[in-house]
Amino acid sequence: MIKNPSADIARIKRMIKDKKSVYIRTFGCQMNVADSLVMKSILSDRGFEFTGNLEDAALIIFNSCSIRDHAENRMFSNLGLAMKKNPSAGFILAGCTAKRHGSKLFKRFPRLGAVSAPSEIFSIGEIAEKVIGGGMGIEALAGGVYGFVPRVGDISEYVVIQTGCDNYCSYCVVPFLREGEKYRSAGDILREAECLAASGTKEIVFLGQNVNSYRDENEGDDFPALLRRASEIEGILRIRFLTSHPKDLSPKLIEEFKRNPKLAHHLHLPVQSGSDSVLKRMNRKYTSGDYLKILERLRESVPDIALTADIIAGFPGETDKDFSKTLGLVRKADFDGVFVFKYSPREGTESYKMNDDVKEPAKKERLTAGLALAKELALKKRKAYIGKKVEALFENDDVGHSSQNYLVFKKGAKAGEFGEVVIKGVSGFRLMAE
Ligand code: SAH
Numbered sequence: 001m002i003k004n005p006s007a008d009i010a011r012i013k014r015m016i017k018d019k020k021s022v023y024i025r026t027f028g029c030q031m032n033v034a035d036s037l038v039m040k041s042i043l044s045d046r047g048f049e050f051t052g053n054l055e056d057a058a059l060i061i062f063n064s065c066s067i068r069d070h071a072e073n074r075m076f077s078n079l080g081l082a083m084k085k086n087p088s089a090g091f092i093l094a095g096c097t098a099k100r101h102g103s104k105l106f107k108r109f110p111r112l113g114a115v116s117a118p119s120e121i122f123s124i125g126e127i128a129e130k131v132i133g134g135g136m137g138i139e140a141l142a143g144g145v146y147g148f149v150p151r152v153g154d155i156s157e158y159v160v161i162q163t164g165c166d167n168y169c170s171y172c173v174v175p176f177l178r179e180g181e182k183y184r185s186a187g188d189i190l191r192e193a194e195c196l197a198a199s200g201t202k203e204i205v206f207l208g209q210n211v212n213s214y215r216d217e218n219e220g221d222d223f224p225a226l227l228r229r230a231s232e233i234e235g236i237l238r239i240r241f242l243t244s245h246p247k248d249l250s251p252k253l254i255e256e257f258k259r260n261p262k263l264a265h266h267l268h269l270p271v272q273s274g275s276d277s278v279l280k281r282m283n284r285k286y287t288s289g290d291y292l293k294i295l296e297r298l299r300e301s302v303p304d305i306a307l308t309a310d311i312i313a314g315f316p317g318e319t320d321k322d323f324s325k326t327l328g329l330v331r332k333a334d335f336d337g338v339f340v341f342k343y344s345p346r347e348g349t350e351s352y353k354m355n356d357d358v359k360e361p362a363k364k365e366r367l368t369a370g371l372a373l374a375k376e377l378a379l380k381k382r383k384a385y386i387g388k389k390v391e392a393l394f395e396n397d398d399v400g401h402s403s404q405n406y407l408v409f410k411k412g413a414k415a416g417e418f419g420e421v422v423i424k425g426v427s428g429f430r431l432m433a434e
């Protein structure tokens, strides 16, 4: 028996009209942004077209994030809403939430055609064909290999060098959702970067959960060697990377910062806490002293390097005193930017077994204090650039980023422009240049 013929007919009409039009929405970290770009390239290779309007789409893909409860719930409510707005579309839930909840999601969302784990992004073509053809209950939750797809790039583009994570910080779901660390071959990475450069990309941002543990299993390149080789690609003017784990930041990488002029002077180095007992329970494998020493070494070698970090407020057992140590470290570190997150217990992780004893008002208070300090430092750091020169790359007309990853605004600058600009003032968090 045909269950809902009018919905099927509406979908077929849309397919003819819109030539397999797809709407993709991305949640979560840069890794998901990069995965969505890869999925887009694969789908456009197969004749799919993209729309920014979900009501026009024959296929809707949500690339999801489960890092915190709040992120997951927001994604679910958006998915439910999309299903109401466009009930005749096919739906794929890709990414970390698909991996986390798997086939249980078909019950909660009966219109869902497929669930697809992050490791399966290279199968998106087949999955999409099936779902757009009316397939339901499709599962692609394990396996998959990170492949290669030629991409046309913008001025700045992500290139994935490593997937998964072996660190098992006690609060974090990522190792369970993205599986163990795997490294792409230096050959594939450089080929992708070359393709991007040929299509006009000027900056590449290498991505992985822990880029410093990168190694090419055949050719033996470590991360600094990969950076060196990438900087030899013609047309690539600047290289960034994230994320680094403090325990793996090698002296060799610091040396590379000194000798490689194409490396941007910015490092995102999440610290998570300034209390050694909290760091221990987080399984971070360094102390606050170790961390500050690394920053010292970095600043000695690269005086104008901008340093940013993540911190978590309200980890189990964290006292007011612990959190003031975190604020103390943030001030000492004199960060250029800090992302502050409220602790969110995630089932399956080690800290889920600990008592989530910091009450919501205390978590909120710590979050607010962390954000206020982050803002104070960020503004101070930016104001210090007034009257100085910075190296800026403009990704769009008028708007670009300095080597330190500050947003730079220069009226009349054209997308792709690269060079030194003089900073005349600060507006919000933007450097205003001439
Ligand atoms: N691999 C990267 C990114 C991890 S996720 C890294 O190691 O930094 C990004 C940030 O989310 C983390 O740095 C951490 O600050 C935060 N985070 C992860 N799990 C969390 C949780 N359960 N509750 C609150 N914040 C969390």
Ligand code: SF4
Residues within 6 Å of the ligand: 165, 166, 167, 168, 169, 172, 173, 174, 175, 209, 210, 245
């Ligand atoms: Fe999560 Fe830690 Fe891995 Fe980062 S290093 S993804 S915080 S387990």
Ligand code: F3S
Residues within 6 Å of the ligand: 027, 028, 029, 030, 031, 032, 064, 065, 066, 067, 095, 096, 174, 177, 178
């Ligand atoms: Fe979220 Fe997965 Fe990234 S859980 S933060 S999208 S690795």
